[in-house]
Amino acid sequence: MKISPLVIYASLLSFIGLLFISSSSLFEAEKTLGDPLFFLKKQLIWIVLGFICLFITSKIKLDFFVNNSFRLYLLSLLPLIAVLIPGIGTKILGARRWIDFGFINFQPSEFFKFSSIIFFSYLFSLPEKRNLKNLALYLGIPLILIVLEPNLSTAVMIAAIVISIYYLSGAEITSLFSAGLIITIFSFILVIISPYRLARVKTLLNQQTDQNLNYHSQQLILSLGSGGLTGKGFANSDNKYKFLPKISTDSILAIIGEETGFIGLALISYLFLLLISRLIRISQITNQNFEKLLLGGIACWIAYQGLINFAAIVALIPLTGIPFPFIAYGGSSLITIFCALGLAINVEKRHQELLYSKHDPEAKNTHHRHSSHSRH
Numbered sequence: 001m002k003i004s005p006l007v008i009y010a011s012l013l014s015f016i017g018l019l020f021i022s023s024s025s026l027f028e029a030e031k032t033l034g035d036p037l038f039f040l041k042k043q044l045i046w047i048v049l050g051f052i053c054l055f056i057t058s059k060i061k062l063d064f065f066v067n068n069s070f071r072l073y074l075l076s077l078l079p080l081i082a083v084l085i086p087g088i089g090t091k092i093l094g095a096r097r098w099i100d101f102g103f104i105n106f107q108p109s110e111f112f113k114f115s116s117i118i119f120f121s122y123l124f125s126l127p128e129k130r131n132l133k134n135l136a137l138y139l140g141i142p143l144i145l146i147v148l149e150p151n152l153s154t155a156v157m158i159a160a161i162v163i164s165i166y167y168l169s170g171a172e173i174t175s176l177f178s179a180g181l182i183i184t185i186f187s188f189i190l191v192i193i194s195p196y197r198l199a200r201v202k203t204l205l206n207q208q209t210d211q212n213l214n215y216h217s218q219q220l221i222l223s224l225g226s227g228g229l230t231g232k233g234f235a236n237s238d239n240k241y242k243f244l245p246k247i248s249t250d251s252i253l254a255i256i257g258e259e260t261g262f263i264g265l266a267l268i269s270y271l272f273l274l275l276i277s278r279l280i281r282i283s284q285i286t287n288q289n290f291e292k293l294l295l296g297g298i299a300c301w302i303a304y305q306g307l308i309n310f311a312a313i314v315a316l317i318p319l320t321g322i323p324f325p326f327i328a329y330g331g332s333s334l335i336t337i338f339c340a341l342g343l344a345i346n347v348e349k350r351h352q353e354l355l356y357s358k359h360d361p362e363a364k365n366t367h368h369r370h371s372s373h374s375r376h
Helices: 005-024 026-033 038-059 060-065 069-082 108-123 130-146 151-168 173-195 195-205 213-227 252-285 289-313 329-352 352-359 361-376
Strands: 087-091 096-102
Touching: 005 026, 005 038, 005 195, 005 252, 005 329, 026 038, 038 329, 060 069, 060 289, 060 329, 069 108, 069 130, 087 173, 087 213, 108 130, 108 151, 108 213, 108 289, 130 173, 151 173, 151 289, 173 195, 213 252, 213 289, 252 289, 252 329, 289 329, 329 352
Parallel strands: none
Antiparallel strands: 087 096
16 A cells, blocks of 8 residues: 655655754753753644544545535634633734643634635535625624634735635636735734734834844744754754744744755755645545645745745745744644645545556556456
């Protein structure tokens, strides 16, 4: 039995993440938690749980997710409501984005990303349901809940994924334009009325306006630039000991750039491209609309989060707190992405013969020989 390339790419990226969390977080974990291996041990547990979830979702028939897509959507709304309730949602740095279960801080918006891809892929696979009214109704409610946390960046991310699914479903251009315009205006208003968000945007546009607000972005650029072409060598970052906050999350990509240089970042980008192209390739094989949209949505999820992180470390956009897939420290995002990959593998297994025969000449010849024998 062949191991899915999706599993191979996810394993390599997760291993790279573990390596750099192990080297970059020792000082941070020792200083803040008294255990230098805290982040490494937690990430390892989440990776194991992620692969277990991947195995489970790859074994469950897709019909189950199709038939229960609306129930899953409703179920994912409940934590988004619960996290806003004092005493249930954990308030950290002024935001209620997590529910503390003791052994793990669960982020409801990450679970909604997963469920929304399933639900909207099914909804927009039905021509009679593919309209702007349903998009606004079913997307508007969760986005408002996420903005109230507040977590505008995640709300915009989810909107981008869902609108991409809407586009892939063959939606009318006028509907797509209207949806994009509404989201843009809504986001612009939220930035304008929030002094903190507005200050971050102004600082991004003018790097000299506020050195305190711009400190993190400046240090990320300096760390990234100091790596040059080949980097300083694994575990040889200087800035992780002095200047960079949130080393294992927001700063992890800058640390990788400092230690491995442009070549290291290029190799990681290549692995992501292989993963995303594999998802797209599988979507081209299947003739089921739901499967096509599901795989397209998962590919967009991984691609958008990767692009946002690369853009943030070179100060093209403000820092968002959106995790870098597979690499950055964090459980909710990692586990839900593994669940999504399990669904992709589910589709891949159903079309495995056709998938390999299309790209493997030897497999194609074998397929034709079997077909010829069956006719005789």
